[in-house]
Amino acid sequence: MGRQIAVLILATLALAACGSAPQRKAESGKVTTAPGGGGYLAGDGPGAETAVNLDAIPDPVPRNEPLHRYANRPYVALGKTYTPLTRMGNFKQRGSASWYGKKFHGQRTSSGDVYDMYAMTAAHPTLPIPSYARVTNLANQKSVIVRVNDRGPFLHERAIDVSYTAAHKLGIVGSGSGEVEVESIAASGPVQSKPPENSAPAAMTAAPVALTSLDSSETRVYLQLGAFKSQQGAESFMARMRSDLGDFGKQFKLSAKDGLVRVHIGPYRSQSEARASAESMRRTLGFKPMLNLP
Numbered sequence: 001m002g003r004q005i006a007v008l009i010l011a012t013l014a015l016a017a018c019g020s021a022p023q024r025k026a027e028s029g030k031v032t033t034a035p036g037g038g039g040y041l042a043g044d045g046p047g048a049e050t051a052v053n054l055d056a057i058p059d060p061v062p063r064n065e066p067l068h069r070y071a072n073r074p075y076v077a078l079g080k081t082y083t084p085l086t087r088m089g090n091f092k093q094r095g096s097a098s099w100y101g102k103k104f105h106g107q108r109t110s111s112g113d114v115y116d117m118y119a120m121t122a123a124h125p126t127l128p129i130p131s132y133a134r135v136t137n138l139a140n141q142k143s144v145i146v147r148v149n150d151r152g153p154f155l156h157e158r159a160i161d162v163s164y165t166a167a168h169k170l171g172i173v174g175s176g177s178g179e180v181e182v183e184s185i186a187a188s189g190p191v192q193s194k195p196p197e198n199s200a201p202a203a204m205t206a207a208p209v210a211l212t213s214l215d216s217s218e219t220r221v222y223l224q225l226g227a228f229k230s231q232q233g234a235e236s237f238m239a240r241m242r243s244d245l246g247d248f249g250k251q252f253k254l255s256a257k258d259g260l261v262r263v264h265i266g267p268y269r270s271q272s273e274a275r276a277s278a279e280s281m282r283r284t285l286g287f288k289p290m291l292n293l294p
Contacts, residue, residue: 054168059120059145062132062187064088065246071110071129077154084126091127091184095159097135098177099167106235109150116239117164123150124160124182132185135162137170137178144169145185147243220267221274222253223281223289227260234261241265244285250277264292 072084085091105117111129115121127133127148136143144166153161160182162170172178225241228234234254241263242252248265255262268274274291282288 054118054165057118057120057165060132060147060243062145062185063246064187065130068111068129071151075151077125077151080154082125082151085128085184088128088131088184088186090186091133091182093159093182094138094179095182096157096177097137097160097162097167097170097172097180097182098153098158099162099164099172101164106232111149113149113242114235114239115150115163116236118236119163119239119243120144120146120166121150122146122148122160122162122166123152124148125151125154127182127184132187133160134183134185135160135166135170136181136183137172138180139178140171142170220269221271222264222266222268222292223274223278224292225263225265225289227262229260231261234263238263241285245281248277248281262292265289266292 067086072086074081074083076082100115100123101117104115107115109115109121109123113121122133122135124133129149129151131148132145133148134143134145144162146162146166150161153159158177159180164173167173170178170180226234226237228237231254238252238254245265250265250267253264255264266274268277271291271293278289278291
């Protein structure tokens with residue numbers, strides 16, 4: 001009997017030890033909802049872990065850009081009519097800011113840019129597209145500058161939707177939203193020469209960029225800005241190139257070849273024109289694009 005009691009005691013101790021052991025497998029899983037029940041829309045979120053240092057991503061430098069040909073016309077969303085502003089500056093607003101992430105990453109914005117959740121951008125119902133605004137978190141006084149390139153938000157009386165990186169800098173990623181002050185910034189400097197004409201106003205759910213394929217019938221010369229294993233990476237990089245280069249007078253496109261998605265700009269009438277353009281870009285981008293021949 002004494003032996004049976006000893007066995008029962010040992011079994012009980014073993015079960016207790018198992019129950020208190022750390023659950024490593026469960027702990028290593030990715031969190032899909034923000035702490036405290038706040039956060040983001042269903043199916044959205046910060047995405048996979050990245051080596052990008054969000055705090056090191058600089059705010060954009062405000063500059064004069066031509067207003068988009070289509071994105072600043074009056075429009076109707078969810079039964080309400082909005083009339084976008086057509087002048088920079090002289091706008092200040094307080095309200096709730098939220099953010100959007102991987103659900104919209106790589107999709108078209110109202111400006112025609114590809115949304116990059118790691119860039120410093122925002123969506124606003126009426127601020128000019130494109131334009132710049134300072135967003136200040138009223139709870140902690142953290143402040144960022146964003147480039148407005150999309151329309152929205154239209155639900156819950158929110159004032160502005162900022163990118164994932166902007167939300168991180170403002171300190172509202174975990175809560176999902178925060179009370180902010182939005183103030184437009186009037187940029188200085190010359191206006192770019194030509195407005196984009198390749199896009200009508202679009203919701204954040206527009207279709208991703210379509211890929212093309214370069215072949216021997218392609219007789220025009222392009223410059224290659226980069227090559228990526230995934231279309232998402234290429235689209236994110238292309239969005240940054242659009243922002244850095246502004247209206248360069250050439251078209252961006254993605255081309256699939258040899259298992260890579262390449263970011264091209266062009267076309268150029270000759271190799272000499274393309275090489276001169278690459279040298280000009282080197283001074284702006286810090287690297288020299290590669291000549292891509294048909």
